[in-house]
Amino acid sequence: MASENQANREAISSLQMDTANIRMSVQQTQEQTTNAIDSVNENINTLTSKVEASMSAEDVRVEIIKQLDNGVDKVITSTGFTFDEEGLTVSKSGSEMETTITEDGMTVYKDGAAMLTANNEGVEAIDLHATTYLIIGKNSRIEDYGDSRTGCFWIGG
Numbered sequence: 001m002a003s004e005n006q007a008n009r010e011a012i013s014s015l016q017m018d019t020a021n022i023r024m025s026v027q028q029t030q031e032q033t034t035n036a037i038d039s040v041n042e043n044i045n046t047l048t049s050k051v052e053a054s055m056s057a058e059d060v061r062v063e064i065i066k067q068l069d070n071g072v073d074k075v076i077t078s079t080g081f082t083f084d085e086e087g088l089t090v091s092k093s094g095s096e097m098e099t100t101i102t103e104d105g106m107t108v109y110k111d112g113a114a115m116l117t118a119n120n121e122g123v124e125a126i127d128l129h130a131t132t133y134l135i136i137g138k139n140s141r142i143e144d145y146g147d148s149r150t151g152c153f154w155i156g157g
Contacts, residue, residue: 074084080092087102098109105119117124133143138156145151 074082076082080090080095082089082091087100089098089100091098096111098112100107100109105117107114107118108116113126114124115126133141135141135155139154141153141155143151143153
């Protein structure tokens with residue numbers, strides 16, 4: 001009986017150690033699951049941040065308007081565009097050409113001299129070159145005629 005009692009004690013002791021191992025195993029599995037869930041949540045937060053950071057063209061326009069409303073009176077880009085009270089100016093350093101666009105029209109400059117002006121008074125150009133033909137008014141068309149001549153044609157009704 002004493003030997004059987006000793007065997008029972010060893011079996012109970014072994015069962016308690018196995019229970020501890022089972023408990024540790026369950027706890028370790030729970031920690032791994034928690035870590036995996038935390039990692040997924042972190043990835044979802046990162047994805048949400050990326051989605052919130054994207055902007056459409058309309059959003060950018062609204063942001064520029066908001067910035068202009070906040071007292072910014074001039075925007076200069078690294079590509080040579082300047083938006084200010086005079087309009088839009090396109091000019092790159094080292095280039096002889098510059099273009100200014102306002103609410104009244106457009107002027108193209110070469111070395112500071114106006115080469116083309118289009119505004120409410122009409123169009124003025126230096127060195128105007130029409131490659132096919134030029135229509136003047138409603139009735140006249142001037143174009144090349146043959147190899148070495150120029151023709152002025154009546155095109156009216």
